[in-house]
Amino acid sequence: xxxxxxxxxxxxxxxxxxxxxxxxxxxxxxxxxxxxxxxxxxxxxxxxxxxxxxxxxxxxxxxxxxxxxxxxxxxxxxxxxxxxxxxxxxxxxxxxxxxxxxxxxxxxxxxxxxxxxxxxxxxxxxxxxxxxxxxxxxxxxxxxxxxxxxxxxxxxxxxxxxxxxxxxxxxxxxxxxxxxxxxxxxxxxxxxxxxxxxxxxxxxxxxxxxxxxxxxxxxxxxxxxxxxxxxxxxxxxxxxxxxxxxxxxxxxxxxxxxxxxxxxxxxxxxxxxxxxxxxxxxxxxxxxxxxxxxxxxxxxxxxxxxxxxxxxxxxxxxxxxxxxxxxxxxxxxxxxxxxxxxxxxxxxxxxxxxxxxxxxxxxxxxxxxxxxxxxxxxxxxxxxxxxxxxxxxxxxxxxxxxxxxxxxxxxxxxxxxxxxxxxxxxxxxxxxxxxxxxxxxxxxxxxxxxxxxxxxxxxxxxxxxxxxxxxxxxxxxxxxxxxxxxxxxxxxxxxxxxxxxxxxxxxxxxxxxxxxxxxxxxxxxxxxxxxxxxxxxxxxxxxxxxxxxxxxxxxxxxxxxxxxxxxxxxxxxxxxxxxxxxxxxxxxxxxxxxxxxxxxxxxxxxxxxxxxxxxxxxxxxxxx
Amino acid sequence: xxxxxxxxxxxxxxxxxxxxxxxxxxxxxxxxxxxxxxxxxxxxxxxxxxxxxxxxxxxxxxxxxxxxxxxxxxxxxxxxxxxxxxxxxxxxxxxxxxxxxxxxxxxxxxxxxxxxxxxxxxxxxxxxxxxxxxxxxxxxxxxxxxxxxxxxxxxxxxxxxxxxxxxxxxxxxxxxxxxxxxxxxxxxxxxxxxxxxxxxxxxxxxxxxxxxxxxxxxxxxxxxxxxxxxxxxxxxxxxxxxxxxxxxxxxxxxxxxxxxxxxxxxxxxxxxxxxxxxxxxxxxxxxxxxxxxxxxxxxxxxx
Numbered sequence: 001x002x003x004x005x006x007x008x009x010x011x012x013x014x015x016x017x018x019x020x021x022x023x024x025x026x027x028x029x030x031x032x033x034x035x036x037x038x039x040x041x042x043x044x045x046x047x048x049x050x051x052x053x054x055x056x057x058x059x060x061x062x063x064x065x066x067x068x069x070x071x072x073x074x075x076x077x078x079x080x081x082x083x084x085x086x087x088x089x090x091x092x093x094x095x096x097x098x099x100x101x102x103x104x105x106x107x108x109x110x111x112x113x114x115x116x117x118x119x120x121x122x123x124x125x126x127x128x129x130x131x132x133x134x135x136x137x138x139x140x141x142x143x144x145x146x147x148x149x150x151x152x153x154x155x156x157x158x159x160x161x162x163x164x165x166x167x168x169x170x171x172x173x174x175x176x177x178x179x180x181x182x183x184x185x186x187x188x189x190x191x192x193x194x195x196x197x198x199x200x201x202x203x204x205x206x207x208x209x210x211x212x213x214x215x216x217x218x219x220x221x222x223x224x225x226x227x228x229x230x231x232x233x234x235x236x237x238x239x240x241x242x243x244x245x246x247x248x249x250x251x252x253x254x255x256x257x258x259x260x261x262x263x264x265x266x267x268x269x270x271x272x273x274x275x276x277x278x279x280x281x282x283x284x285x286x287x288x289x290x291x292x293x294x295x296x297x298x299x300x301x302x303x304x305x306x307x308x309x310x311x312x313x314x315x316x317x318x319x320x321x322x323x324x325x326x327x328x329x330x331x332x333x334x335x336x337x338x339x340x341x342x343x344x345x346x347x348x349x350x351x352x353x354x355x356x357x358x359x360x361x362x363x364x365x366x367x368x369x370x371x372x373x374x375x376x377x378x379x380x381x382x383x384x385x386x387x388x389x390x391x392x393x394x395x396x397x398x399x400x401x402x403x404x405x406x407x408x409x410x411x412x413x414x415x416x417x418x419x420x421x422x423x424x425x426x427x428x429x430x431x432x433x434x435x436x437x438x439x440x441x442x443x444x445x446x447x448x449x450x451x452x453x454x455x456x457x458x459x460x461x462x463x464x465x466x467x468x469x470x471x472x473x474x475x476x477x478x479x480x481x482x483x484x485x486x487x488x489x490x491x492x493x494x495x496x497x498x499x500x501x502x503x504x505x506x507x508x509x510x511x512x513x514x515x516x517x518x519x520x521x522x523x524x525x526x527x528x529x530x531x532x533x534x535x536x537x538x539x540x541x542x543x544x545x546x547x548x549x550x551x552x553x554x555x556x557x558x559x560x561x562x563x564x565x566x567x568x569x570x571x572x573x574x575x576x577x578x579x580x581x582x583x584x585x586x587x588x589x590x591x592x593x594x595x596x597x598x599x600x601x602x603x604x605x606x607x608x609x610x611x612x613x614x615x616x617x618x619x620x621x622x623x624x
Numbered sequence: 625x626x627x628x629x630x631x632x633x634x635x636x637x638x639x640x641x642x643x644x645x646x647x648x649x650x651x652x653x654x655x656x657x658x659x660x661x662x663x664x665x666x667x668x669x670x671x672x673x674x675x676x677x678x679x680x681x682x683x684x685x686x687x688x689x690x691x692x693x694x695x696x697x698x699x700x701x702x703x704x705x706x707x708x709x710x711x712x713x714x715x716x717x718x719x720x721x722x723x724x725x726x727x728x729x730x731x732x733x734x735x736x737x738x739x740x741x742x743x744x745x746x747x748x749x750x751x752x753x754x755x756x757x758x759x760x761x762x763x764x765x766x767x768x769x770x771x772x773x774x775x776x777x778x779x780x781x782x783x784x785x786x787x788x789x790x791x792x793x794x795x796x797x798x799x800x801x802x803x804x805x806x807x808x809x810x811x812x813x814x815x816x817x818x819x820x821x822x823x824x825x826x827x828x829x830x831x832x833x834x835x836x837x838x839x840x841x842x843x844x845x846x847x848x849x850x851x852x853x854x855x856x857x858x859x860x861x862x863x864x865x866x867x868x869x870x871x872x873x874x875x876x877x878x879x880x881x882x883x884x885x886x887x888x889x890x891x892x893x894x895x896x897x898x899x900x901x902x903x904x905x906x907x908x909x910x911x912x913x914x915x916x917x918x919x920x921x922x923x924x925x926x927x
Contacts, residue, residue: 188743256723311909314859316660316723318908320852321901328898340889529731536724569742574735581728582710585720 020210022135032193038062088150095143159607173583220558231439237553242503243531259319260528262326267501270296275366282365297501305493309486357521384422391418442510633766639876645854648826655819660726663851664733669828673700674842704828799918
């Protein structure tokens with residue numbers, strides 16, 4: 001069964017290599033490209049490549065890949081598992097090397113032409129938006145699969161994979177979502193540059209579609225390639241970390257908090273009220289505003305928690321209802337200045353002058369600075385913050401024998417000391433491009449990292465967190481062991497809501513929405529729903545949440561250019577998220593030992609027993 | 625008096641999508657599958673109906689004929705049923721968490737129509753207005769869509785199906801004690817598939833009512849929580865068709881009242897819009913103890 005699946009995979013890889021472009025040396029802004037394929041070039045809009053650019057080597061690589069595919073297909077039928085594994089490992093390694101060589105040859109050829117043109121006085125490089133494409137990626141993915149299949153041939157292969165199930169299920173779900181998303185895009189849009197071109201054959205139409213989906217995902221993932229892009233992605237990821245943590249925190253206690261949008265909205269409202277109206281000195285105002293954001297979210301979550309604890313009202317429906325109510329409250333506060341209650345006119349001071357529904361500006365002291373100004377104020381890289389963090393973490397790690405209170409105290413001292421030393425040290429002057437300084441990544445990201453640390457610490461290092469996880473896994477057992485379930489439910493919803501509310505620090509106090517320090521009615525509260533995908537994809541683990549929030553941040557940042565270049569709505573990211581949630585919910589269509597902990601443990605125990613039996617056998621053989 | 629009559633008809637109009645959706649949800653929950661995806665199914669149905677009618681109009685050069693909205697309604701029901709099938713496959717075959725699967729569908733329903741709308745109309749939030757809407761019928765001074773009548777006629781039908789037919793008995797058995805039902809020769813899996821698909825179709829019809837009956841176009845997120853309120857109506861109505869009728873009429877009345885109040889200067893519109901949701905929460909808190917869900921609801925079935 002597995003072998004035939006592998007053969008089918010080989011056929012798919014071969015088909016992709018024959019049909020889809022391997023590399024695109026240049027592209028217009030609208031995506032029309034010059035598509036290279038070993039079996040023929042496709043150039044629907046008649047773009048001309050500069051002189052001296054040759055890709056004759058593609059044919060040679062194609063031949064090598066076909067031989068490799070054939071060899072691998074034969075190799076899986078070798079009788080001895082260890083030989084099989086060895087051959088597959090070697091073939092996989094060869095494949096990776098082939099891919100690396102292709103990439104090197106391609107990018108070198110492109111850079112050579114561009115550099116020559118620039119040296120000859122061209123204003124812009126002649127080749128733009130060049131990249132390897134699906135035909136080449138097919139080889140890469142096939143090689144990686146070969147390595148995995150090789151590992152599976154050796155004893156304990158399945159247990160190895162099952163042991164990694166926390167990674168396997170999200171990754172498989174992501175891949176499936178990408179495939180489905182690609183199919184949707186391919187159905188809805190014409191191939192790039194093929195629209196209105198007469199007389200294209202079936203092969204060209206298919207190549208055009210494959211090029212379209214490849215370029216779509218290349219754009220979506222493109223932010224990771226540049227520093228401004230990374231900043232932009234992290235700016236999108238910051239609120240996702242908060243809402244992902246909020247949802248995950250609920251999941252850990254067995255509660256489904258779909259109310260992050262509402263909690264975020266009320267948190268934003270509280271943060272705005274504190275930041276605009278509290279008459280506090282600067283050093284106190286910012287902490288107060290941050291706490292207000294958390295309080296707002298905590299209130300909105302806590303109400304639902306109380307309703308569940310007191311009346312048993314389902315938190316799923318109630319959190320959704322609270323989302324709608326929060327949206328109404330926000331509109332009430334910011335959409336207009338004057339309302340009439342039973343004929344009496346009432347004036348509200350919150351809405352600022354103008355057509356748009358927005359608050360007054362946050363006071364200077366309540367603003368969170370941009371990340372770039374934290375690390376490099378006045379275009380000088382400052383050692384203060386990095387040194388403080390490194391010192392604190394080092395001390396915290398070195399003193400791990402001490403009790404917790406002393407550790408924290410020592411780390412705090414180290415933090416301050418590192419900061420002071422860093423301030424004294426001379427900074428490094430840096431030039432910050434306008435593309436970088438215009439990114440909205442702000443200090444709220446650091447708060448998000450602190451929230452991640454809090455999540456990790458509370459859930460896995462305190463008695464309260466232990467009780468909370470026990471409540472989520474087996475509420476009756478936890479209650480029998482002395483956990484007060486009602487208090488736990490309320491507390492969970494309060495903390496979960498507070499985490500969601502803190503996302504407002506990014507939008508309101510950090511001006512993460514559009515660079516203005518105001519709360520607007522257009523605040524994208526739907527990131528609260530995105531938090532569900534983040535939590536599920538991150539498997540409710542702190543590192544996982546950070547990684548999946550960053551992944552979605554990249555996609556959201558890429559979605560903006562996708563909309564601009566190809567006219568594909570960035571709502572595609574919402575669909576991808578929905579698909580990921582669905583695929584994770586069904587366990588990535590994987591066998592149940594990937595999702596059911598009991599069955600997973602069974603697989604792992606069997607593998608261990610097998611290994612021990614083998615060792616015992618080899619010991620007796622050696623003894624003879 | 626005029627206001628009372630207007631309020632009455634407005635209540636009927638507002639209650640209809642809730643009633644259709646809740647009756648669908650009744651099948652699903654009675655079979656043991658929580659269907660929080662009702663909201664998304666309404667949206668998919670609404671989008672499918674409006675787009676179908678618009679495409680037919682474009683293809684026929686603006687033809688106005690009685691059959692066009694019915695085709696739209698049919699497509700809306702089919703698309704709703706297909707989304708129901710996805711939920712069914714995920715939760716029954718692959719034993720996915722029913723709430724998580726439903727949430728995925730709800731999120732997809734916010735994004736997927738936008739992508740199609742952008743391709744068709746170069747606009748991510750609304751479809752073109754349609755000329756062919758579902759027919760209206762008049763009662764004295766008020767006019768309501770024919771679907772309003774159908775929805776209310778469905779209540780006794782659903783009651784009869786659930787409580788007077790062998791199929792209904794089996795459905796309830798599957799939701800209460802699937803193992804026992806299986807022992808008696810009932811195909812639990814097939815019953816659940818049927819029920820979830822049926823609930824998707826009814827939610828799709830509710831969506832079609834919104835987009836080509838109540839209004840004349842699809843608007844992103846136009847269901848505005850109807851699917852969730854319908855779920856609350858199920859709890860409030862104790863999973864019984866007549867109770868559901870009463871509950872949806874109450875929620876429909878709250879929405880109708882909110883619309884009436886928005887015009888005058890009694891309360892600000894933004895506050896009034898929140899009233900149905902606040903009412904839902906109050907009702908849930910007040911009635912939860914007195915309402916018992918089907919025993920096997922939310923649990924995947926293992927033979």
